[in-house]
Amino acid sequence: MRLPKLPAIGIRAPRLPGANLKTPNLKTLGPGSVSSLLKIALDVAYVLLALITGVLLLLWVASIFIPIDNLNVTVSDGADGRQMPLTRPLLLFGVGAITAYFGGFLMILRGLRKIFRTLTLGDPFQPDNVRRLRQIGLILAIVTGGVWVAQGLVAARLAPGVMEPQGISDLLTPVFSILVVFVLAEVFREGARLRRESELTI
DSSP: OOOOOOOOOOOOOOOOTTTTOOOOOOOOSSTTSHHHHHHHHHHHHHHHHHHHHHHHHHHHHHTTTSOOTTOEEEEESSSOEEEEEOOHHHHHHHHHHHHHHHHHHHHHHHHHHHHHHHHHTTOOOOHHHHHHHHHHHHHHHHHHHHHHHHHHHIIIIISTTTSOOOOGGGGHHHHHHHHHHHHHHHHHHHHHHHHHHHHHHO
16 A cells, blocks of 8 residues: 655745855955055055164264263153263163164065065965075074063163063063964975975876
């Protein structure tokens, strides 16, 4: 005996609002990509930083000749402060340290601009990018160490009891950033090696 075929009951799940929305397809490499926009931002920042560094360099040269008799400077760390006479070595040291700080980041931006230029061209894994990333990591390490030493020198020699020297814990974030840059350099080196092997295979 054959049983009658029951009609199929179709149950459709309700469509959630926004379920058919498409995620924007962001282009990360090549012309008109996010990399090209970041390259433009880096170009603008590089020009501004170059102007600031040039002005600071001229100010450092001028500080060799300008008279500074009967001038005082206030060294403070928060609410407390101490007035002390402005000497020529102190002026040269202060302006020179700031100029070197901005100059270091100017060199970092210079390397980043060249890296993002290759990203805009759609060819990031170039051997030159490995060298550039290593240079950026080295410059960042020098700037971080210089700031740490300079602040310790200022705190110990120029304003003892007013400014506290930096501790080892203050170096954790900069050291982590430096290590990330060197790791990225190794990633780019491996990518360049794989690209070279694929070109030789073809």
